[in-house]
Amino acid sequence: MRAEAFQPIAIVGYGCVYPPDAHNPAQYWQNILNGKSGIMPPPPERWRWELFYAPDRKMEDKTYCKLGGFLENYVFPYARHKLSPQEFPGFNRTQFMILDTLLQAAEMAGYGREHLQGPKTGLFVGNMLGDELMCHISFQFRAREIWHWIRNCGEFNALPGEVREAIEKDFFNAIRGKYPIFDQEHAEAFFQGILAGAVGRYFNASGATWVCDSACASGLLVIDMASRYLQDGSVDLALVCGAMGNMNVTGNVSFAKIGGLSGNH
Template sequence: MRNHKRFKPEYNDSDIAIIGMACRFAESQTPDEFWQSLTTGKDLICEIPPDRWDYHSWFDPSPQTPGKTYSKWGSFIKDIDKFDPSFFNMSPLEAELMDPQLRLLLSVLYETVEDAGYARNIWGTKTGMFVGAWTHEYRDQIIKSIKGNNLYKELGNHASMLANRPSYFFDLRGPSLSVDTACSSSLVALHLACKSLHHGECDMAFVGSANLLLSPLHYLWLCELGVLSPTGRCHIWLVNHYIMANVIWLLWVVLTCF
């Protein structure tokens, strides 16, 4: 067997810089609005709104009740159905069958580029897309409501599309991957984006996460595990400390030497 030198990519240890950001959080359409909520101590936790699902049918304050949730609290983004398909060159039907997490990611990605004030064209650049996500409740609803094969149903709800579709729309030619490590998904996505930058796999990277709550599915099994908070408050040193939240956010990161 021939001896081959092991390929060692150059490692650049420059610091990481955030040059743009955009988000959707509860009662916050921009990072500035979210910052105001944090600095003023605004309570962003509420009862599950009726436009998501009727929690009364699923709620029982007793943690031991089978098929019920003892938690009725969460943090929810408004207007998750607001989307302009023509802006992203897609038909209304395609948008309707697309996971709203993906719709919002496309919108937030465009806002991230605007926030950066980036004057050059990003189309065709060596830019990565790293998205952390672990809930895909819209996919479950679409599969139940639409029988048979449908291209839009499949492309719009596959987990990989949360990263791949934005990469395709902007013609980003760096790594493109969705990351599911449950609660740590977004931080792992950020870690992978930073490694990709340091190792020269991409020159720039978008990194973020998407999490929308559309059904009682995750509430049911998380309550069965006993991890959700019954009071609507986080108690980090107790077992039942966890509160579900809607989030869509993206950062645009580069090496400081870029």
Template sequence: MNNSPDKKENLSASKQVLLALKEAKNRIEALEYTKTEPIAVVGMACRFPGGADSPQKLWQLLSDGVDAIREIPPKRWNVDNYYDPNPETPGKMYTRSGGFLQEDIDQFDPLFFSISEREAISIDPQHRLLLEVSWEALENAGYIPHRLHNSLTGVFVGITNCEYQVITGQARESNVAPYRITGLPLNAAAGRLSYTLGLTGPSMAIDTACSSSLVAIHQACQSLRSQECHMALAGGVNLWLLPEPL
């Protein structure tokens, strides 16, 4: 005697309809679950004004109510050449202060990331900072970055400014460097990170002005829930290198 369930084709029309409805319901429930499934933040790293170069230091800075605004460092530009207290003065800025990183943003170890010194000169400091902080975030999460090679990991970067392109354009040698096309565009910020770590998930640079980082994190969550990637690096970077925006 065969006690196995009837095959679908042997069921009556009404039972086939009920079975199809049940299968459709299961698929819908699975889809709805993926839309609301909790996403774990397993690692973080950062660079913020006030010497907050780790999440722990950032929390401490906020807890202590530290004012991280300081006078514009001379390594960025000579503030005396541009400052005027009158906001109506053309070609001048009426502030001497801002939120700036304490460490020198031109310091970078290219060989650590298998990048030549010649190429590193043409890489936007924002891209370099992303490489360093992303590496720290992975270590903070307990991952060995090299072991993510060929993994379905996505990269979502919020980035808006491209002032380094103006700076290098003023230097003749950098202006003709073959690495400008991969070192300066905003889209290269995410692509370089994916390439360096060998990641195969979605990779995109997002510019929505002040909300760029927030939108990047949102896109990462959407990609995870739609199973386009199994893990994601998401965040943003913003460096003021020229006085004009101020």
């Protein structure tokens, strides 16, 4: 696009959900002023870094990075947005973060839902790795395969029958207690490509809807995409959000193997 053809774009509102506890722009700026970092070791309920960390970057199945940006105690603020949980069946955590951020931006702009609906409103989401729900449900799926190998292990079969039964019961109870089952409610929340769909339907935004994955550049890419859609008149208003909701150990180890992570602050 030629520079002389570019028309100015107005940014009318913004919002954020940033680690560790900046659930709105005011708290984010306060954290900056206070020098409060959002980078920390993963909380043990997310994943235990000591099981996966090794400073040797060539060690298999290990990561040299035991740090990340983790949200502390984030719960979607239903009361603030005057909403109820019943309105969002099946939403995953990343979708709630996207919705929260966009509602903050709309509030700053003085826009209600009636201002955001229609075919000339586009929704552009930058994301990589989808939501942690995908990893959790995948583990739920693979649990029986894992148990198959345990059950066929000679050392396991040498145990008394009642001990084997107790171990099997405890194993599957632990899996069911930590990871969700895959049912119709979770189906749409499972796939990365439709992270934006349910959010767009809430706003009745029926224009262009994109989920773009360009790894760490995803948030920047969707700003460029939204700008182009505004410039060519495809949309009059763009809801744009970058969301990284999957901080599972799988992504950490995978990116460590290509040297894509910092080892320290």
